[in-house]
């Protein structure tokens with residue numbers, strides 16, 4: 001299911017790690033070796049995060065078990081699922097990096113290209129081979145493109161990172177509309193009937209000067225997917241601004257050249273590469289037949305299980321099989337819970353689990369009769385934490401608790417919001433469509449400005465004292481070429497977030513029709529959010545409320561940005577050899 005790291009590259013990295021431990025490599029030399037391998041230093045010196053790439057978010061139960069074991073043996077005993085379908089381990093030391101990598105390789109997992117100026121994990125819809133609304137099963141393309149691109153040196157010598165997403169329908173769950181390259185499955189009519197293929201989007205991305213992607217080609221055939229990706233990569237490599245980290249992302253190249261110019265270069269490059277690139281023909285796959293006997297879900301009498309089933313169990317096209325979402329609060333799960341789930345899946349002949357863009361798990365192909373058994377197991381193992389859909393879908397980045405670049409402790413404020421889960425407004429049926437995302441800084445790893453309600457960590461000051469705050473954004477939606485970024489609404493002190501959200505949701509739920517869709521939520525909520533924010537924009541003075549000058553989860557530490565580290569994300573652009 002996953003590509004493998006070539007032995008020569010692994011040995012080269014292991015040698016770098018050994019030399020660093022012996023003092024024969026500087027901090028910078030080691031950073032240049034480890035960042036393209038997806039290994040970043042955390043806030044604490046000498047403590048590392050390892051990002052494991054999971055193409056399309058698909059992993060076997062056995063792989064999940066191995067990751068849980070690695071977290072236990074070499075990390076801090078926890079797994080973190082990201083919004084781009086990677087798994088992160090935290091708390092590694094320089095001594096534990098290599099054994100952890102070796103343990104992952106044994107089950108076909110690796111971290112290469114998990115960081116630095118590389119082709120990052122390729123993301124995809126997790127339901128693309130399970131439901132009728134998906135136009136195309138995009139997994140074969142994710143698999144083939146990952147294997148091709150990761151073995152090519154060009155993928156490690158880019159001006160900056162390159163993110164690719166495959167969306168199987170216009171819902172655009174993987175956010176092709178905000179990716180460097182978005183492949184959007186679509187039909188094309190012609191006089192002989194219809195053909196399947198992809199619309200190609202380019203130049204989306206979040207962070208400094210966020211942008212939605214624009215259409216590069218209205219339709220390409222499946223045979224051209226690799227050619228398209230290679231041609232864009234090549235233009236980016238030749239013309240991208242690698243000398244200026246702040247202007248080096250693909251979207252800045254598209255903006256500075258203009259779409260027409262970029263497109264001309266891309267088409268010329270595509271034609272010049274056409275005869276030289278060997279792309280294995282990717283057979284179009286339908287929906288694979290699940291293993292096991294299909295069956296209906298038995299009658300459920302437990303009201304709590306019923307609520308869970310209505311929110312987390314999804315019908316598949318093949319009758320008698322279901323996809324089940326396991327909400328993972330803030331993408332964090334202990335190695336014990338992950339290991340127990342993997343073992344249960346393995347013993348139940350359910351050999352697959354998928355990581356969703358909402359940082360949850362999705363278990364496909366569960367026969368109906370196993371649904372109550374799965375619920376009981378997850379409840380006993382403490383994996384199911386019942387929460388309203390808007391909360392279980394809430395995305396949160398690592399934040400300043402561990403991330404060097406973090407300004408605010410996004411996980412801690414999100415934990416406070418979870419405590420509000422029993423409030424009545426969450427039961428409003430339309431609020432299931434309210435996406436909420438928290439990022440600890442403007443890098444937006446939780447993809448805040450693609451959500452309906454997004455928060456981005458910032459620092460503000462009053463009377464010479466700094467306090468943690470969040471910029472508030474409203475109205476983002478990912479819909480392929482029709483995506484729109486959330487607009488800034490204002491700034492709120494971190495300590496005012498809970499009353500702001502409480503008041504806003506209360507007022508929104510009171511006027512929102514029960515059948516409102518996302519567009520209606522955005523229209524209705526905008527003036528209410530503006531009004532609520534006006535009440536909570538200003539922090540009180542230090543003398544009356546000193547806690548406002550300390551972040552959530554850090555009551556004993558005055559807030560500061562002085563301990564913020566230097567970004568490692570673009571390290572290693574010239575030093576990795578392939």
Ligand code: SF4
Pocket residue numbers: 397398399400403404405406407439440441442443444445446
């Ligand atoms: S958004 Fe900022 S704080 Fe959060 S993980 Fe990314 S870089 Fe770190």
